[in-house]
Amino acid sequence: KAGVTQTPRYLIKTRGQQVTLSCSPISGHRSVSWYQQTPGQGLQFLFEYFSETQRNKGNFPGRFSGRQFSNSRSEMNVSTLELGDSALYLCASSISGGAPETQYFGPGTRLLVL
Amino acid sequence: QKEVEQNSGPLSVPEGAIASLNCTYSDRGSQSFFWYRQYSGKSPELIMSIYSNGDKEDGRFTAQLNKASQYVSLLIRDSQPSDSATYLCAVSTYNQGGKLIFGQGTELSVKP
Numbered sequence: 645k646a647g648v649t650q651t652p653r654y655l656i657k658t659r660g661q662q663v664t665l666s667c668s669p670i671s672g673h674r675s676v677s678w679y680q681q682t683p684g685q686g687l688q689f690l691f692e693y694f695s696e697t698q699r700n701k702g703n704f705p706g707r708f709s710g711r712q713f714s715n716s717r718s719e720m721n722v723s724t725l726e727l728g729d730s731a732l733y734l735c736a737s738s739i740s741g742g743a744p745e746t747q748y749f750g751p752g753t754r755l756l757v758l
Numbered sequence: 759q760k761e762v763e764q765n766s767g768p769l770s771v772p773e774g775a776i777a778s779l780n781c782t783y784s785d786r787g788s789q790s791f792f793w794y795r796q797y798s799g800k801s802p803e804l805i806m807s808i809y810s811n812g813d814k815e816d817g818r819f820t821a822q823l824n825k826a827s828q829y830v831s832l833l834i835r836d837s838q839p840s841d842s843a844t845y846l847c848a849v850s851t852y853n854q855g856g857k858l859i860f861g862q863g864t865e866l867s868v869k870p
Binding site for chain 2 (some may be wrong): 689702741
């Protein structure tokens with residue numbers, strides 16, 4: 645089975661711009677979670693989507709948003725980029741997002757905001 | 759208090775030794791516990807999951823869970839240089855399964 649894929653792998657943006665990141669889960673997985681990883685804050689949960697609905701949300705400003713399509717693919721968007729948004733953005737998929745389920749991570753998108 | 763806390767590290771052990779990684783969590787409603795390994799520049803990969811009190815062994819890895827003490831650990835026996843990575847402890851609760859709360863990670867270095 646193919647793993648979780650994320651595109652693009654690298655991005656360079658400037659402050660004020662917006663960016664859209666894409667995540668394709670493992671085939672058959674319907675839950676997609678997004679995380680931000682920075683050296684200072686570590687891995688932090690952004691949000692989770694299941695059946696095209698946001699089911700959980702972390703403590704991030706409204707500039708961070710996402711959506712999920714009927715094929716379970718997910719996108720996240722960051723508007724009005726700030727320097728502090730520079731990070732590795734990871735998505736993870738699981739079958740249904742149940743607590744015992746393993747989340748499998750994609751390779752990540754590394755975003756640099758200048 | 760952070761929700762999930764790990765030894766700050768870095769932890770350095772000689773090749774062949776046992777590496778012990780520790781994690782505590784604050785939410786008593788936590789139900790599922792995971793250890794991920796992350797090599798530099800790569801994404802996290804699952805090493806072990808554990809859901810009930812006691813030990814769970816998988817090859818050279820043993821996870822230990824004590825819910826009363828809100829403590830979970832990972833032991834790596836016969837440590838190899840290829841085990842050198844950052845180990846992340848992650849926790850989820852029953853009603854928020856899609857949300858993993860991660861510790862800051864412990865960097866492990868295995869010296870030949």
